[in-house]
Amino acid sequence: MADDFSSRRPRRWLKLLVIWGLVLVIVLGSAWTWFTLNWAYSEGERAGVLQKFSRKGWLCKTFEGELALYIVGGVAPQIWHFSTRDPKLAEELTRNVGQDMRLQYTEHRGVPTNCFAETPYFATGFTVIQR
Template sequence: MLKTRAFWIVLALLVGLPLLYFWAALSWSYSEGERAGWVQKFSKKGWICKTWEGELALVSMPGAAPEKFEFSVHDEAVAARITEAMGRRVALHYEQKKGLPGSCFGDTRYFITDVKVADQIPLAPGVAVPQPAPQPAPVPASAP
């Protein structure tokens, strides 16, 4: 009887502790912030665990070489908003997670939680060029 109880306690610990660790790692953020730029690459990747992976081109000044910010997205609604904003300047709100093993949670440790599309591109202090509004998709003519 004592051996069976000890077996079940050990089994519960072997299952429960990793689950508790993953829950804590996914719900706690090491850091969070925003990055602004142009999404230049965005796709759903993975052999078994499919995650949205992207690349944001950060430009500090016109004419400067862009720095790349690689990110992951878990939320399908956020992924759809990023796809809609391709080609326009965006601000991505991210949470950085530490301690997640493997790439099943994402290729990066920067997880995007919100997307804001910038209405204007500042060229210099006080000078901005408005971005063109997205054009609606043409409605196909119905056959008579």
């Protein structure tokens, strides 16, 4: 009888330890995700031609774009990839593909999954440049 009691007790503690360990991992992972999405590492602006903007992904659909940064005429542009999480901004950007623009963005490093965006650069607004 004493053997049955002593053999059950460690299993119960092991079960509780595993459950609390999983809860801790989930809470810490959620806190890290919230932190990386709400705290900007840097913010700034880039100017160029909005060359491509699309909604991509198999399961997690994200809005992704490409800004062609021209330094001088006749030289191949540098392509800068960005994302946005705002559907209204995505709709406006879609209407302005092919336009020269200044794009405001924030950089969010360390986001644990690409379900939020494929790049660390999140567009927050833009201004069309009239030439």
